Amino acid sequence: MSLALTEVGYRYAGATATALEGVSLRVEPGQVIGVVGPNDAGKSTLCLVSAGLAPGSIGGRLEGSVLLDGTETRELKPYEAAQRCGILFQNPATQQSGTASTVFEEIAFGPRNLGLALAEVVERVEEALAVLGISGLIARDPHRLSGGEAQLVALASVIAMRPGALVLDEPTSQLDPAGTRLVGDAIAHLATTLGTAILIVEHKTSLLARLAQEVVVLDAGRIVARGAAATVLDAPDLAAHGVRAPEAVSIRRALELSGLGDRVAAADLEVLGA
Amino acid sequence: MALASAAIAFAVREWSGPLAILALVVATASIARLGRPLLKFALATIPLVASILLVNTFLFPGATDVLVRIGPFAATGTGLIAAFQATLRVVAFALSVAVFSLTTPTDDLLSDLERRGLGRRAIFIIGSAIGTIPRMVERAAEIIDAQRARGLDTEGSPSRRARGLVPLAGPMISGALSEVEERSMALEARGFSAPARRTTLRLLPDSPTQRAARWLIVLATIVLVAASLTGLVRLP
Amino acid sequence: MGGQFSTRVITLIPVAIAINIVLGYTVQTVLKLPIYLDSIGTILVGVLAGPLAGALTGALSNIIWQYTPGIGGGAIGAFWVVAAVIGLLAGIWGRLGVYRSRPASGTQLLLAAIVAAGLVILLVLPIVNNKTYLDPSVGGFPDWAVPAAITIAVIAAVVVAGFTYLRRDLAGLWVAAAGVITGLIAAAVSAPISAYVFGGVTGSGTDLIVAALRQGGSDVLSASLGQGFFSDPIDKTITSFVVFIILTGLSPRIVARFPNGDRLVRAEAIA
Numbered sequence: 001m002s003l004a005l006t007e008v009g010y011r012y013a014g015a016t017a018t019a020l021e022g023v024s025l026r027v028e029p030g031q032v033i034g035v036v037g038p039n040d041a042g043k044s045t046l047c048l049v050s051a052g053l054a055p056g057s058i059g060g061r062l063e064g065s066v067l068l069d070g071t072e073t074r075e076l077k078p079y080e081a082a083q084r085c086g087i088l089f090q091n092p093a094t095q096q097s098g099t100a101s102t103v104f105e106e107i108a109f110g111p112r113n114l115g116l117a118l119a120e121v122v123e124r125v126e127e128a129l130a131v132l133g134i135s136g137l138i139a140r141d142p143h144r145l146s147g148g149e150a151q152l153v154a155l156a157s158v159i160a161m162r163p164g165a166l167v168l169d170e171p172t173s174q175l176d177p178a179g180t181r182l183v184g185d186a187i188a189h190l191a192t193t194l195g196t197a198i199l200i201v202e203h204k205t206s207l208l209a210r211l212a213q214e215v216v217v218l219d220a221g222r223i224v225a226r227g228a229a230a231t232v233l234d235a236p237d238l239a240a241h242g243v244r245a246p247e248a249v250s251i252r253r254a255l256e257l258s259g260l261g262d263r264v265a266a267a268d269l270e271v272l273g274a
Numbered sequence: 275m276a277l278a279s280a281a282i283a284f285a286v287r288e289w290s291g292p293l294a295i296l297a298l299v300v301a302t303a304s305i306a307r308l309g310r311p312l313l314k315f316a317l318a319t320i321p322l323v324a325s326i327l328l329v330n331t332f333l334f335p336g337a338t339d340v341l342v343r344i345g346p347f348a349a350t351g352t353g354l355i356a357a358f359q360a361t362l363r364v365v366a367f368a369l370s371v372a373v374f375s376l377t378t379p380t381d382d383l384l385s386d387l388e389r390r391g392l393g394r395r396a397i398f399i400i401g402s403a404i405g406t407i408p409r410m411v412e413r414a415a416e417i418i419d420a421q422r423a424r425g426l427d428t429e430g431s432p433s434r435r436a437r438g439l440v441p442l443a444g445p446m447i448s449g450a451l452s453e454v455e456e457r458s459m460a461l462e463a464r465g466f467s468a469p470a471r472r473t474t475l476r477l478l479p480d481s482p483t484q485r486a487a488r489w490l491i492v493l494a495t496i497v498l499v500a501a502s503l504t505g506l507v508r509l510p
Numbered sequence: 511m512g513g514q515f516s517t518r519v520i521t522l523i524p525v526a527i528a529i530n531i532v533l534g535y536t537v538q539t540v541l542k543l544p545i546y547l548d549s550i551g552t553i554l555v556g557v558l559a560g561p562l563a564g565a566l567t568g569a570l571s572n573i574i575w576q577y578t579p580g581i582g583g584g585a586i587g588a589f590w591v592v593a594a595v596i597g598l599l600a601g602i603w604g605r606l607g608v609y610r611s612r613p614a615s616g617t618q619l620l621l622a623a624i625v626a627a628g629l630v631i632l633l634v635l636p637i638v639n640n641k642t643y644l645d646p647s648v649g650g651f652p653d654w655a656v657p658a659a660i661t662i663a664v665i666a667a668v669v670v671a672g673f674t675y676l677r678r679d680l681a682g683l684w685v686a687a688a689g690v691i692t693g694l695i696a697a698a699v700s701a702p703i704s705a706y707v708f709g710g711v712t713g714s715g716t717d718l719i720v721a722a723l724r725q726g727g728s729d730v731l732s733a734s735l736g737q738g739f740f741s742d743p744i745d746k747t748i749t750s751f752v753v754f755i756i757l758t759g760l761s762p763r764i765v766a767r768f769p770n771g772d773r774l775v776r777a778e779a780i781a
Contacts, residue, residue: 057459078462094453097464105475115472395520404578407578414532443550454525
């Protein structure tokens with residue numbers, strides 16, 4: 001399933017300034033596209049628009065076309081959009097229903113809301129856990145999980161809705177390095193195994209260097225650069241848009257500046273993900 | 275059943291109603307070995323009971339059968355009786371609810387209510403509120419401790435205690451409210467507003483006897499309350 | 511699924527209920543102040559989402575409080591009607607735009623601030639003037655009942671007037687008025703419950719006032735009413751102001767998404 005935005009503009013309810021303007025982008029099944037940009041660039045807005053929550057749940061004015069598997073989001077109710085495109089936020093705690101005593105119940109929350117037969121609910125929960133490799137958490141108390149585990153449970157809850165596309169708004173920003181790695185691996189796995197179309201907003205450009213095929217730079221509501229991940233993340237004017245280049249790139253530049261560039265083998269830098 | 279007994283405790287005036295309920299409650303509690311937790315609930319009613327006893331005994335308006343005089347205050351017999359009745363009512367009520375809350379796991383209660391059609395929004399509100407309270411109490415305790423370290427007075431004069439209120443309420447409220455928007459979007463992403471009938475996860479065992487007993491209790495409650503309120507039947 | 515009970519409102523209500531219970535318990539038990547402060551959540555929901563949502567929040571708060579192990583007990587649950595009424599009124603005030611900012615300056619503002627403070631102080635006068643209150647009360651409590659009442663009233667008046675003036679916002683006056691009216695109605699509704707069920711006392715700090723009134727010869731109902739007519743308006747006025755402060759602290763963007771949003775935010779306020 002694909003996610004396609006064409007000439008999308010968006011303005012929040014009652015606001016005079018536009019949050020997004022002329023945004024066009026397309027994510028194919030199995031593809032991971034990264035989004036970077038300074039604060040207030042409209043990255044979170046882009047996520048809400050792509051998932052159909054804007055204008056569906058928060059109002060506002062949408063221009064252009066947002067197609068989820070061929071259907072316009074403005075024609076979808078929030079619960080219908082949720083089954084086509086899932087969304088994950090940065091805070092693992094606020095994404096828990098708060099009413100489940102086990103991870104199983106937590107993940108079952110979504111399918112149950114759809115009124116599916118009990119057998120199918122169980123099947124979806126087990127499948128979501130298996131895809132993310134966290135079947136061992138099934139009986140744990142959701143309130144006692146580590147940040148990374150909780151975020152994965154939140155991801156499983158969203159996947160249980162069987163969306164073809166997924167939007168992630170800085171999913172690792174509140175996690176420690178271990179949690180970040182967990183979530184990063186899970187995302188890569190989703191794209192390759194389930195063929196989910198993934199749009200991920202991140203400040204950790206090193207993570208994007210590893211996961212994304214393409215990267216888009218958003219600034220003041222517009223796309224100012226796009227292309228293959230390696231190219232975009234290596235661009236010299238990245239910092240001008242308030243984005244920090246991946247460590248590997250910074251290291252390489254520092255080495256070049258100090259004249260040691262040719263001493264370090266290209267292969268070594270590849271290991272770093274440059 | 276507990277709800278019925280609570281209603282009876284209140285509506286039936288004079289002595290017999292509350293006394294009977296109290297006996298029932300204590301009996302149930304001992305069967306279920308609930309002694310200690312029940313005691314905690316009972317202790318919570320002490321300030322109320324003390325107030326009731328004192329104010330009613332000494333200050334019952336219009337009573338003249340004086341028992342004892344302490345300074346300008348006169349304890350009256352009528353007052354004492356009224357005090358005891360009120361106390362019994364309150365204690366019976368509080369303990370009935372206590373037994374109910376101690377014997378019924380929240381999860382099961384909510385699950386069953388939902389199955390009977392209460393609606394996912396109501397269930398969510400109740401379940402979420404009950405779950406949020408302990409977490410907020412913890413947060414409040416943390417804030418109080420942090421403020422105490424900075425000099426907040428919880429024992430001093432009223433005005434000092436009042437001043438300590440803002441540093442407590444502020445962070446607690448803003449912290450809780452800031453999450454509401456994201457929480458509601460997460461709920462939408464999990465299909466919360468879908469129109470379908472929510473799938474039931476667990477089924478509580480029920481039997482014809484239990485069902486019959488329930489109907490009987492409801493009927494009895496209605497009859498007793500009506501009889502007492504309309505004065506048809508005079509109970510001691 | 512929309513109207514007064516949209517998903518957003520459904521998410522807000524449990525948080526409001528928890529705020530009611532935790533704050534109310536802390537104020538009454540830990541800080542031991544003679545006010546309730548257990549309606550902040552109720553009024554907040556009423557103002558943001560409407561009368562029905564507010565009433566539900568109030569009613570559920572009392573019922574759940576009664577039922578919670580550890581801090582439950584007493585007889586809070588019986589007063590669910592009062593809490594529901596408070597929520598209902600808050601919804602009406604919200605719809606009427608009472609909580610909308612009304613910038614002003616100069617004499618108009620000064621006048622509003624003074625009237626607002628006056629309203630609050632006015633409520634203390636009957637207490638202070640009535641000799642009955644000045645007699646030492648029952649139960650071994652020291653004589654801090656009256657000074658405490660005056661302190662609270664003065665603090666409330668200063669907050670109300672200061673807020674109205676410093677924020678250059680006429681809404682302060684309307685919020686104060688709404689709080690006083692809500693308090694009076696709440697007192698009127700809770701007095702009969704209190705009088706019948708408990709013989710006029712509720713186990714909180716306000717009982718001293720009831721005791722004092724009784725001594726003066728009032729009957730149970732009037733004593734409850736008398737106590738209520740002091741504590742409730744003060745408490746509800748303070749609470750209404752707290753809610754107003756909270757509202758002004760919230761991003762207008764977010765407030766606009768609630769059912770009463772358009773009555774609470776001025777159009778130009780949103781960036």
